Amino acid sequence: DMLHLESIASRSQRYRWEIDAHLHQGLHQVLWLEEGSAQVRLDETQQAVQSPAVIVIPPGVVHAFRFAPQSLGCVLTLSAGAVVQGDAQAAAQALSTVFGAPRVLDLQGDDERPRFSAMFQLLADEFAAPRPAGSPVPLWLARVVVWRLGELMTRRELAAGPLQREHQALFTRFVVLVEAHHAQHWPVSRYASRLGLTAERLNRLVRAEAGRSALDLVHDRLAREACRRLTYVAAPISRLADELGFADPAYFCRFFKRRVGCSPRDYRQRSLA
Numbered sequence: 001d002m003l004h005l006e007s008i009a010s011r012s013q014r015y016r017w018e019i020d021a022h023l024h025q026g027l028h029q030v031l032w033l034e035e036g037s038a039q040v041r042l043d044e045t046q047q048a049v050q051s052p053a054v055i056v057i058p059p060g061v062v063h064a065f066r067f068a069p070q071s072l073g074c075v076l077t078l079s080a081g082a083v084v085q086g087d088a089q090a091a092a093q094a095l096s097t098v099f100g101a102p103r104v105l106d107l108q109g110d111d112e113r114p115r116f117s118a119m120f121q122l123l124a125d126e127f128a129a130p131r132p133a134g135s136p137v138p139l140w141l142a143r144v145v146v147w148r149l150g151e152l153m154t155r156r157e158l159a160a161g162p163l164q165r166e167h168q169a170l171f172t173r174f175v176v177l178v179e180a181h182h183a184q185h186w187p188v189s190r191y192a193s194r195l196g197l198t199a200e201r202l203n204r205l206v207r208a209e210a211g212r213s214a215l216d217l218v219h220d221r222l223a224r225e226a227c228r229r230l231t232y233v234a235a236p237i238s239r240l241a242d243e244l245g246f247a248d249p250a251y252f253c254r255f256f257k258r259r260v261g262c263s264p265r266d267y268r269q270r271s272l273a
Helices: 009-015 080-084 089-098 111-130 138-161 162-184 187-193 199-210 214-230 239-243 249-258 264-272
Strands: 003-007 016-023 028-035 037-042 044-048 053-057 063-065 072-078 103-106
Touching: 003 009, 003 111, 003 138, 009 016, 009 063, 009 072, 009 103, 028 089, 028 111, 028 138, 037 053, 044 053, 044 103, 072 111, 072 138, 080 089, 080 138, 089 138, 103 138, 111 138, 138 264, 162 187, 162 199, 162 214, 187 199, 187 214, 199 214, 214 239, 214 249, 214 264, 239 249, 239 264, 249 264
Parallel strands: none
Antiparallel strands: 003 072, 016 063, 028 053, 028 072, 037 044, 037 063, 053 103
16 A cells, blocks of 8 residues: 655656656556646646646556646655545545546635645645654545545536536546447447437537547547557567457557557567666
8 A cells, every 4th residue: 555745846856847658557646736837648638737736647547747847746646545444435435536537626716725735735744754653644634635636526516517517427428438448449439329429429529528539539548558558568569459459460550650659569668668
């Protein structure tokens, strides 16, 4: 069970305030950007983020940052086991709410800004000061952060209009279907049918929520899975292609290079390096 906190500067300053794309398996991260700004990549989406903001990174999500020099804030890294150990049903529910998807929470002008600033400062003080072995205080504070984030997300969702909530729910269902069936190469029409939509309406909905077409989102998920397997599974590329639903390894290589910018072999070599 892992629980760790570090400042943004402690790691990024050594690399000219830039953290290259990477992912964590089994670890959840919350980045608190208190002052400054950053270019943020979460999977296939990129956006400029101004402080104050909270950036939520679920396990397995590719993420990268380019911070403005002297940006202030911290990164909380935790495992699910650390947060929900023992009798912590509220923490478990909040964990599910917060880390259901990668997201950026803008806190400009929000009354919650002082609260989050104080919580992260308390956490930083606990990690910086000597404390008895097995002290539960950092864990309690981390649970408070997760619970407060879940409360904030729920409140914002309830404040959205009925149509917006319906669109968000449909988009979430689409993402869940993509997660389950991307390797089966479903056509967009099949996803739409499962959601009770036409392919045209599904595309409009996905563009409104994610800024790209439904097929792009499916292909991005497929390419991301290919990247993960090339990094973590020591199997021939032809076998990985077959597992991802590509009958022709050559077509898989063309697909991968078009989405990622290099061949599967080159990507694997860079990952190993």
